[in-house]
Amino acid sequence: MIKSKIVEDKLDTLVSRYAVPIIDLAHCGKSVINRVGQQLDKALSEKGIALLVNHGIPDEKIKAAWDQFDYFLDLPAEVRDRYSRKDGTNYGYVSPGMERFDGKTPELRHTYNICKLDDKNIPREAETLPDFAEEITTLANDFTALSTFILKALEVALETPPKCFLDKHSEMLSGDDVNMTTLRMIYYPAIVDDEPGQSEGAVRCGAHVDYGTFTLLAQDSEGGLEVQLPGGDKWERVGHLPGSILINGGELLSIWTRERYHAVPHRVVVPERAKIRTRGRHSIAYFCHPDNSTMISPRDILANQTESAEESTDEKIYSAYELIQKKFSDTYGPSSQESNES
Numbered sequence: 001m002i003k004s005k006i007v008e009d010k011l012d013t014l015v016s017r018y019a020v021p022i023i024d025l026a027h028c029g030k031s032v033i034n035r036v037g038q039q040l041d042k043a044l045s046e047k048g049i050a051l052l053v054n055h056g057i058p059d060e061k062i063k064a065a066w067d068q069f070d071y072f073l074d075l076p077a078e079v080r081d082r083y084s085r086k087d088g089t090n091y092g093y094v095s096p097g098m099e100r101f102d103g104k105t106p107e108l109r110h111t112y113n114i115c116k117l118d119d120k121n122i123p124r125e126a127e128t129l130p131d132f133a134e135e136i137t138t139l140a141n142d143f144t145a146l147s148t149f150i151l152k153a154l155e156v157a158l159e160t161p162p163k164c165f166l167d168k169h170s171e172m173l174s175g176d177d178v179n180m181t182t183l184r185m186i187y188y189p190a191i192v193d194d195e196p197g198q199s200e201g202a203v204r205c206g207a208h209v210d211y212g213t214f215t216l217l218a219q220d221s222e223g224g225l226e227v228q229l230p231g232g233d234k235w236e237r238v239g240h241l242p243g244s245i246l247i248n249g250g251e252l253l254s255i256w257t258r259e260r261y262h263a264v265p266h267r268v269v270v271p272e273r274a275k276i277r278t279r280g281r282h283s284i285a286y287f288c289h290p291d292n293s294t295m296i297s298p299r300d301i302l303a304n305q306t307e308s309a310e311e312s313t314d315e316k317i318y319s320a321y322e323l324i325q326k327k328f329s330d331t332y333g334p335s336s337q338e339s340n341e342s
């Protein structure tokens with residue numbers, strides 16, 4: 001169960017310095033979408049991140065999903081292993097140490113990716129996990145609804161032709177063979193310093209940018225998430241605003257908008273304070289991706305903007321699928337078949 005956590009309120013964070021834009025989604029009617037679109041445009045072009053409040057996803061649902069993941073992690077290893085992510089697919093369970101962002105440093109976290117709301121993606125253990133499928137499905141649907149709203153707001157922000165973005169994201173959570181959208185549950189275990197492999201050099205999540213259109217991230221109050229804001233190379237703690245969901249732009253969106261929107265590098269560090277280090281951390285991410293076949297062409301979505309002659313002739317257009325494959329081979333080497341988000 002999630003116990004009450006002590007908020008890292010004394011640390012210098014982007015939240016404590018009011019240095020991260022906060023976007024209020026309350027009363028998301030037709031007129032509100034214009035305001036949200038403008039705020040998102042400013043946030044993603046200046047900072048690459050924002051915190052969404054009044055987003056409509058109840059805290060209880062997020063906490064229930066974390067509880068369900070805890071129950072999953074309590075299952076015997078041989079049961080968990082039945083749900084392990086297989087090479088060439090993006091869904092399933094990954095145990096600590098299996099993911100290596102820089103090719104060598106193991107990551108101290110458990111993750112579970114869901115790309116479709118079906119029995120292949122979602123564990124159904126009637127005895128031990130009776131509520132898992134229901135709790136995760138309802139939360140995933142909420143994240144899809146929130147993403148749909150954000151996509152509409154981005155259409156306003158970018159002045160795209162109507163439904164331009166929505167139509168290109170029509171298969172969210174329909175399976176990684178058609179769309180790479182993923183709900184990822186994450187648990188970072190407590191760090192016990194005298195256990196081998198858990199102290200020096202270990203990372204909770206290595207520095208990276210997310211690949212897709214954008215990511216929605218709910219995190220508990222344990223802290224550790226850091227970002228490099230545009231134009232700087234300093235790592236800054238994000239901090240915790242209770243009830244908020246962080247949005248960060250992904251690399252595809254950055255390519256799509258000719259870098260008008262940033263994909264900010266981020267990571268999760270082992271907290272420097274010993275008392276916090278010895279507690280686990282939960283987060284949940286929804287990676288919103290376009291359909292795999294979508295051509296990521298800036299000309300389609302920046303229709304109202306003038307482009308230089310150089311931009312229109314030199315630009316080679318790839319599909320979302322091709323760009324992700326290219327990213328894997330740049331990250332893991334050309335032989336890698338690893339299918340891995342973020």
Ligand SMILES: O=C(O)CCC(=O)C(=O)O
Pocket residue numbers: 184186205210217219225266267268283284285341342
């Ligand atoms: O756990 C977090 O707060 C961030 C996780 C993340 O960035 C990722 O999985 O891509």
Ligand SMILES: [Fe+2]
Pocket residue numbers: 208209210215266342
């Ligand atoms: Fe990420």
